[in-house]
Amino acid sequence: VTIPHPISADEIRSRFSCEMSDMYRDEVPKYGALLDIVSKVNTGVLDRNPALHKALDSANELARLDVERHGAIRLGKPEELHTMRRIFYVMGMHPVGYYDLSVAGVPVHATAFRPITDEALNRNPFRVFTSLLRLELIEDEALREKAAAILERRQIFSDRVLHLLDKYESEGGLSGQDAHIFVSEVKEIFRWHQDATVSQEIYKQLHDSHRLIADVVCFKGPHINHLTPRTLDIDEVQEQMGQLGLNPKEVIEGPPRRQCPILLRQTSFKALEEKIRFADDEQAGTHTARFGEIEQRGVALTAKGRALYDQLLDQARSYNNEGNAGDGYARRLAESFKAFPDDVETLRKEQLAYFRYVLNDAALFNAKAGSDGVRDLDVLISTGAVAVEPIVYEDFLPVSAAGIFQSNLGGAEQKHYAANASRLQFEKDLGIAVLDELMLYEAAQAKSIEVLFSTLETVVA
Ligand code: OOG
Ligand code: NI
Incomplete structure (x- = not known):
């Protein structure tokens, strides 16, 4: 690093996540209403459940809960994915997992950009589900070429942001002032624009092919289409959304309600119908794309x-x-x-699930594991020397994602594309391979065990 006081990736990501949330709250007031419900429900759950409160606190999860969000964007061309990868890198967000949604009738494939270390996740786990449109799945050749030509003309990145990226990559960091500009320029990429870049006729053709294609192709940039806070009781939030007239989708995606939550449960309120203006003689129309979502996360x-x-x-x-x-x-x-x-x-x-092994009772641990060299975690857990904490699932679920996509494309819409995952092409466009989420959880679990016994080594030595 050649600059004097670079701003850390964690700091840049935290600021970005917070500013995105403020922008979306301004743009979509229902999102603000949702944040209020989630915050009240979470406070209620923690008040009623001291054991959960304590568990989340000792797992360092309480602080992140209030700021935890994920969002989603849909990109139109390979170069956009490639540059987004470089941008997210500055914020400590790496592509994890490959999601093929063509199986579910949605012509995109995707990855999730997110932090990957325990420290970074605890600081702010902001994730962005990032899809890339697969034009090759449009059957009508003329329409496919038209869409490609429209996308070819657009440039979603400002000169300033591209310049800062180059600077970051050559100097290894961003100064306070540059980080500030960077965050606001990146936020602009995701802003909603009510002016379509195409005529009403072209919008309609693309929309008839697939609503999502119109959403990606007809606008100046990849507007953020939702931001999702994390709740501790999704059934309660779903209930309240209905009561407050927020129009939630019918079912919660993912596993059922359980004692030990697993993976991810999600629901959303339906996308808003928003006024847009077409490029020809400023004709007015509407477009439905942006919505609100909530999720409850469980063990990986x-x-x-x-x-x-x-x-x-x-x-x-x-x-x-x-x-x-x-x-x-x-x-x-x-x-x-x-x-x-x-x-x-x-x-x-x-x-069946990943856990972190943590010291619960140091004296007991040293007596047990120290004296007779017990390395058996089962024994150490049953005696109370060691405690286990669930490792949070930080990723997404393709079937759930498809359900969320569908409900926001006007439920009834069902297109069929042949299932044809194309991970290698995606990674080629991205410029690197996506990380394997299971390996990350495996490593987090293994590291906790290593840390656990390394304390013993220092005590004994
Ligand atoms: C992304 C939908 C996927 C989730 O939470 O599973 C998603 C989209 O609609 O672009 O965000
Ligand atoms: Ni989502």
Whole structure:
């Protein structure tokens, strides 16, 4: 680093997340209403549940809860994905996971940019679900070429932001003033513009092909389409959204309500119908894309746990071919998930989920593990020397994401694209390979064990 006082990636990400939230609150007042509900519900849950309060506090999760958000953007061309990757890097956000949504009738594939170390996640876990449109999935060749030509003409990055990126990459950091400009320039990329860049006729053609294609192709930039706070009781927030007339989607995506939350449960309020102006003679129209979402996060699952999750979810959804429609879905889901153990010890022993192992009682630990060299975690846990903490799932779920996409594309819309994951092409466009989320959880678990026994080494030595 050649600049004197570079601003840390964590700091830049925190500021960015906060400014994005302020911008979205201004643009979409219902998002502000949602934040208020979530904040009240979370406070209520913590007040009523001192054990949870204590657990979250000792896992360093309380502080991040209030600022925790994820957002989503949809990009139009490979170069945009490539540059976004460089931009997110400045904020300590790395591409994790590959999501193919074509299987669900959505012509995009995606990754999630997010922080990856325990320290960075605790500071601010801001994530952005980033999709890239797959024009090759548009069947009509003339329309596909038209869309490509429109996208070709657009430049979503300002000269200033590109200049700062180069500077960051050559100097290894950003000064306070540059970081400030950087954050505000990046925020501009995601701002909503009510002027479409195309005529009403072209908008309509693209929209008829797939609403999402119109959303990506017809605007100046990749407007942020939602920001999602994290709640401790999603059923309660869903209930209140309905009462307050926020128009929530019918079902909560993901696993059912449980004692030990796993993975991720999500719901949203439907996208707003917003006024837009077309490029030809300023004709007025409307566009629906931006919405609000909430989520409740649980423990990250191992490959084995995830396979069980996928199987049970599929079982609940394939019943009568009903998917997640119908009044009976919540019941079918609960019924199906009875086969998923719902206590920490079984989840851990059967290696269905990831946990952090932390020192609970130093004296006991030193006596036990020190004297007879017990390295057996089961023994250390059962004696109370060591405690386990669930490792939070920091990623997304393709079936849930598709459900969120669908409900915001006007529920009924169902397009069929042949399932054709194209991870290698995505990574080529991105410029690097995406990280494997399971390896990150595995490493976090392993590190906690290493830290645990290294304290012993210092005590004994
Ligand atoms: C992204 C939808 C995916 C989630 O939380 O699963 C997502 C989009 O609509 O662009 O954000
Ligand atoms: Ni989302």
